[in-house]
Amino acid sequence: MNFNQKVQDLLSLALEKYPNIFLVDLKISADKSISVILDGDKEVNIKDCINISRAIEVDLDRDEEDFSLEVTSAGVGSPLKFPRQYHKNLGRKLEVVSSDGLKFMGELTHVKEDAIELQWKQREPKPIGKGKVTVTKNKILTFDEISQTKVMIKF
Numbered sequence: 001m002n003f004n005q006k007v008q009d010l011l012s013l014a015l016e017k018y019p020n021i022f023l024v025d026l027k028i029s030a031d032k033s034i035s036v037i038l039d040g041d042k043e044v045n046i047k048d049c050i051n052i053s054r055a056i057e058v059d060l061d062r063d064e065e066d067f068s069l070e071v072t073s074a075g076v077g078s079p080l081k082f083p084r085q086y087h088k089n090l091g092r093k094l095e096v097v098s099s100d101g102l103k104f105m106g107e108l109t110h111v112k113e114d115a116i117e118l119q120w121k122q123r124e125p126k127p128i129g130k131g132k133v134t135v136t137k138n139k140i141l142t143f144d145e146i147s148q149t150k151v152m153i154k155f
Contacts, residue, residue, distance in 0.1 A: 080150070
């Protein structure tokens with residue numbers, strides 16, 4: 001078994017023990033630098049990262065393979081890649097870029113099996129008379145229509 005496959009197998013076994021944590025990205029470079037990015041249904045804390053790191057490291061022999069290992073959680077500004085990541089962001093403000101390049105910013109109000117729903121307020125001209133009125137807008141986007149999604153952080 002080659003090194004990359006061994007790392008992937010060890011990671012899969014480790015994640016089976018933590019069903020609320022899932023893999024976002026795994027990179028193994030030619031110099032055997034291993035980078036694992038995790039996310040979770042609730043949160044991923046430092047202890048989770050340590051446990052996954054140890055589960056991978058325990059069966060890799062540093063005398064046989066010279067490697068480095070970094071296990072981190074997906075950062076707050078990281079794009080959402082998987083439908084599973086949307087559930088924990090219900091009620092948060094998202095910026096979604098559709099596959100045709102349109103941007104939508106709004107509160108994530110629903111996550112369905114194949115789509116999300118955003119809601120936002122917008123000022124529009126009154127139907128009759130002068131002035132503007134605030135209206136609530138909704139947009140449903142299927143996961144196939146989404147090019148990129150980021151959680152907008154308020155300070």
